[in-house]
Amino acid sequence: MSAPELFDSNPWWTNPRATDDDISVKEWDNSKFKWRPRLGETIQWNVDVIYVLRGPRQVGKTMLSKLKIRELIRSGVQPRAIFYWACDLVEKPEKLVEIVEGYLTFSRGLAERRFIFLDEISSVKDWQKGIKYLYDRGRLKGCTVVLTGSHSIDLRRATESLARRRGEVHKLRDKLPDKILLPMKFSEYVESRSGEIAQLIKDQNFLVRQKRHQLLSAIAEGQLPKELEEAYLFSKELNHLYHEYLMTGGIPLAINAYISGGAITRDIYEGYVDLLLRDIRRWDGNEALMRQIVKRLLATQGSTISLRNLQEDTEISSHHTVSTYLDFLKDSFVVTLLYKLDQSKDVPSYREAKKIHFEDPFIFHALRAWFLGAEPYEEALRYLGSEENLGKLTECVVANHLVRLLFGYFPSTQFEYSSLLFYWQSRKKRELDFVIRQPSSYLPIEVKYQGRINREDAFGILDFQKGGKSLNGLLLTKDKMELKRSYLEIPVPVFLLLV
Numbered sequence: 001m002s003a004p005e006l007f008d009s010n011p012w013w014t015n016p017r018a019t020d021d022d023i024s025v026k027e028w029d030n031s032k033f034k035w036r037p038r039l040g041e042t043i044q045w046n047v048d049v050i051y052v053l054r055g056p057r058q059v060g061k062t063m064l065s066k067l068k069i070r071e072l073i074r075s076g077v078q079p080r081a082i083f084y085w086a087c088d089l090v091e092k093p094e095k096l097v098e099i100v101e102g103y104l105t106f107s108r109g110l111a112e113r114r115f116i117f118l119d120e121i122s123s124v125k126d127w128q129k130g131i132k133y134l135y136d137r138g139r140l141k142g143c144t145v146v147l148t149g150s151h152s153i154d155l156r157r158a159t160e161s162l163a164r165r166r167g168e169v170h171k172l173r174d175k176l177p178d179k180i181l182l183p184m185k186f187s188e189y190v191e192s193r194s195g196e197i198a199q200l201i202k203d204q205n206f207l208v209r210q211k212r213h214q215l216l217s218a219i220a221e222g223q224l225p226k227e228l229e230e231a232y233l234f235s236k237e238l239n240h241l242y243h244e245y246l247m248t249g250g251i252p253l254a255i256n257a258y259i260s261g262g263a264i265t266r267d268i269y270e271g272y273v274d275l276l277l278r279d280i281r282r283w284d285g286n287e288a289l290m291r292q293i294v295k296r297l298l299a300t301q302g303s304t305i306s307l308r309n310l311q312e313d314t315e316i317s318s319h320h321t322v323s324t325y326l327d328f329l330k331d332s333f334v335v336t337l338l339y340k341l342d343q344s345k346d347v348p349s350y351r352e353a354k355k356i357h358f359e360d361p362f363i364f365h366a367l368r369a370w371f372l373g374a375e376p377y378e379e380a381l382r383y384l385g386s387e388e389n390l391g392k393l394t395e396c397v398v399a400n401h402l403v404r405l406l407f408g409y410f411p412s413t414q415f416e417y418s419s420l421l422f423y424w425q426s427r428k429k430r431e432l433d434f435v436i437r438q439p440s441s442y443l444p445i446e447v448k449y450q451g452r453i454n455r456e457d458a459f460g461i462l463d464f465q466k467g468g469k470s471l472n473g474l475l476l477t478k479d480k481m482e483l484k485r486s487y488l489e490i491p492v493p494v495f496l497l498l499v
Contacts (some may be wrong), residue, residue: 012079019070024063033256049167050145054182056333057275061148065117081111086119093130114143122149133164178413183250183360186496190241220443221473226485238493249362269366269376293325302392304353341422355423357399394449401499432460444473
């Protein structure tokens with residue numbers, strides 16, 4: 001790899017201020033909505049570690065890398081000690097090794113520590129073989145390496161093969177070299193959109209994980225914490241921002257477009273779908289079959305469904321093929337899969353019907369418009385005009401946030417939510433939206449994002465409690481907060497501040 005080729009991807013080597021002209025950085029600088037993910041603060045830059053940063057398309061992994069490069073240069077790091085490479089066009093691990101070796105040879109003796117950013121490394125088939133080769137030959141000593149990618153299962157399986165080749169993981173405060181950058185949570189969204197609510201979050205210590213866990217434990221014990229009563233005073237603004245969030249989701253590009261121009265342009269929706277379809281083709285998938293799967297997911301949204309049910313009205317010949325496409329969507333951060341809880345055995349029932357939720361509102365709107373062939377923003381507005389649809393999409397938002405909540409309790413590179421979060425059905429076929437496993441009991445949760453709340457809306461919670469494994473429950477509402485005898489009613493936007 002020649003020096004001029006390396007220079008093309010690293011213009012700050014000759015002009016340290018060139019980072020200001022980078023497309024991703026300029027986009028962030030010019031954005032009215034500036035999001036610096038909290039995740040970025042968990043990366044330690046003074047250790048020999050190979051970090052893997054994964055997450056969905058358009059969530060900002062490249063932007064986070066480029067902003068960090070600028071920050072490192074501004075902090076006094078020698079510009080040529082920082083190397084960036086976009087791996088989209090790198091086909092083989094041998095080429096990856098050639099590129100990195102070229103940089104390491106060029107930068108020999110420049111600095112004690114070098115920083116290597118390899119973007120979308122999951123585009124390189126068997127990329128882990130290249131990284132393993134470099135590591136085993138001691139070429140990554142004195143380097144902090146950040147690898148990014150958009151396909152979860154590929155990155156996870158590949159990094160598993162790098163066991164004991166991740167560097168000084170024992171020096172990390174959180175012991176987690178694997179990072180997941182997801183669309184921003186609702187709490188991050190309101191924190192960035194409202195100064196008053198940002199102050200509320202700070203004053204009530206909602207940013208402190210231990211405090212959030214303390215409040216959630218109180219809720220599980222049937223208490224109404226005063227901190228939530230304080231947040232409830234901001235209900236009007238929280239509800240307004242939540243309706244925005246149901247349109248934009250947590251995707252920075254979409255949020256900035258919405259704030260800047262009052263709408264989200266077609267190219268942003270189509271850009272996300274195009275990248276997802278490119279990943280499907282790279283994995284030898286069929287775009288037409290994926291469209292049919294998306295059609296079935298949209299038609300059955302909010303309902304339980306089996307693989308064979310998903311196969312109906314499609315040209316897919318086997319439910320095993322359906323499972324393959326569903327796994328792809330899960331591992332591309334498009335959907336969350338929940339299994340039914342077998343309450344008698346305290347285990348998920350993998351063979352029964354599943355509940356499948358879209359992970360982010362923007363992703364949902366983008367794929368729905370792609371399937372319908374409709375103008376995305378106008379179609380999203382029409383969809384959100386229905387109270388029933390608001391309820392369905394809110395259930396998706398809550399599912400995603402509960403998964404993230406559980407990761408906060410059990411942070412691990414091996415984290416798997418399927419044994420911690422479930423749905424449930426009574427013998428009378430009354431359904432409970434969510435059940436969270438706790439150390440000695442369960443917390444049943446029902447979502448009723450609607451104008452009026454009746455006792456019948458809590459029947460799923462009450463049925464579950466008859467099994468004797470839960471004392472209290474949680475009914476998430478549109479705008480009502482009240483302490484009941486065996487469950488607590490809390491507005492969805494208030495509850496989401498705790499995640």
